[in-house]
Amino acid sequence: MIRILAYVVLLLSAAGIFLCVSLFLLGVTSIYLLPEGKPFLFFGVFVVWLPTVLLMNRLTRDFKQKDLWKAALRGCPSWMRTTLWVVTGSVMALFILSAVSRTGPGGFPQLFTIFPVTFYGASFCVMYSFVHVDRFDASHRCLNGHAIPPLAKFCEECGAPAAPDPTI
Numbered sequence: 405m406i407r408i409l410a411y412v413v414l415l416l417s418a419a420g421i422f423l424c425v426s427l428f429l430l431g432v433t434s435i436y437l438l439p440e441g442k443p444f445l446f447f448g449v450f451v452v453w454l455p456t457v458l459l460m461n462r463l464t465r466d467f468k469q470k471d472l473w474k475a476a477l478r479g480c481p482s483w484m485r486t487t488l489w490v491v492t493g494s495v496m497a498l499f500i501l502s503a504v505s506r507t508g509p510g511g512f513p514q515l516f517t518i519f520p521v522t523f524y525g526a527s528f529c530v531m532y533s534f535v536h537v538d539r540f541d542a543s544h545r546c547l548n549g550h551a552i553p554p555l556a557k558f559c560e561e562c563g564a565p566a567a568p569d570p571t572i
């Protein structure tokens with residue numbers, strides 16, 4: 405049941421990412437400008453964010469606060485985590501830049517079509533992690549093959565380092 409929810413949110417956030425990126429590209433190239441006062445992209449964020457927070461709590465309840473994102477995204481391949489941080493960083497940088505420079509009236513309206521992508525992206529990755537986490541946790545072993553806790557870097561039994569993640 406909860407996996408179905410995760411898959412639904414995964415699809416919705418994928419659709420959200422696609423919509424944001426399309427509208428952003430159309431806006432930047434002036435092919436189609438989203439009329440102002442159409443905040444449906446932000447509305448969608450609330451729809452996916454609530455179940456994301458709930459499922460993220462399940463993923464991270466056995467972990468410390470400082471490992472929150474590491475734990476939440478542990479089921480994702482590392483390229484996915486890297487992409488998420490790069491995209492989030494770029495959008496934040498754009499946002500700060502436009503706030504500082506204040507180019508023209510209304511600033512840079514395309515930003516509002518790309519900004520929600522950070523939420524949809526995070527949601528997508530957490531959901532992907534959620535549906536793959538069992539396999540990740542089961543396969544996390546040291547170089548000598550002992551099962552070790554999900555985020556542990558060394559084996560408690562023999563001290564050997566964790567084996568490289570096979571999903572990468």
Ligand SMILES: [Zn+2]
Binds near residue numbers: 561
């Ligand atoms: Zn070991």
